Amino acid sequence: MVKPRPPTMRxxxxxxxxxxxxxxxxxxxxxxxxxxxxASTWMWGDVVTSAMQPAVIEAVAGRVIIRCARGHEDALEAALAAVTSVNGSRAAIHPVRTSGTLRALRREVPVPAPEEDGRMVDMKGESYRILSQSGQKVDLVKDGIKKQVSLYVTQEDLEEYNATNAGTDGI
Structure with a gap:
């Protein structure tokens, strides 16, 4: 029977x-x-990436938790900054906090709440739900029976449309 490794050798x-x-x-x-x-292989090569031993522990909307070997946190954070897409979809990964335990990490970095607030906008006779709004960018979604229609407009576009079409609900 094989004995487990002592904590000093793990x-x-x-x-x-x-x-x-x-x-x-x-x-x-x-x-x-x-x-x-x-991204890590592109930046650091195969040898450093294998020494890093990265693993995704959790991936939810808005947050991801990654594990790596001690001493390689800085290299992994640099590789995270180089990620520009995930499975063909444009996405960025920004490191927030590093910890030695999952419990402390989950306690200090909660899962962000979805930005869905249910507000509606009428454009061109169709009703769209505001999915997210950051700065001047507004993402609108119309849920249909067969497909989902997405519009990406700016705050100025919405204001112009609402000014020319008085009587519609705006933001």
Whole structure:
């Protein structure tokens, strides 16, 4: 029977909580892992990436938690900054906090709440739900029976449309 390794001989892990942008993007953990591995291999090469031993622990809308070997946190954070897409969808991963335990990380970096507020806008005779609004960018979605229609407009576009079409509900 094989004895378990004593704590002094086990690998010390570090956990990195990162924000995934856009916040409405629901990532597949496997695809996030592939994107991180690609970026890390591109930046640091195969040897450093294998020594890093990155693994995706959790991937939810707005947040991802990645594990790596102690001493490689900085290299992994740099690789996270190089991620520009996940499975063909444009996405960015921004490191927020590093910790030695998952409990502390989950306590200090909660899952961001969805930005859905249910507000509606009428454009061209159709009713659209505001999915997210950041700065001047407004994402509108119309849920249909067969497909979902997305519009990407700016705050100025909405104001112009509402000014020319008096009587519509605006933001």
């Amino acid at each position: 690998t010390n892990w570090r956990y990195i909580a990162a924000q995934i942008v856009p916040a409405s993007f629901v990532p597949d953990p496997r695809e996030v892992y592939y994107a991180i591995i690609d």
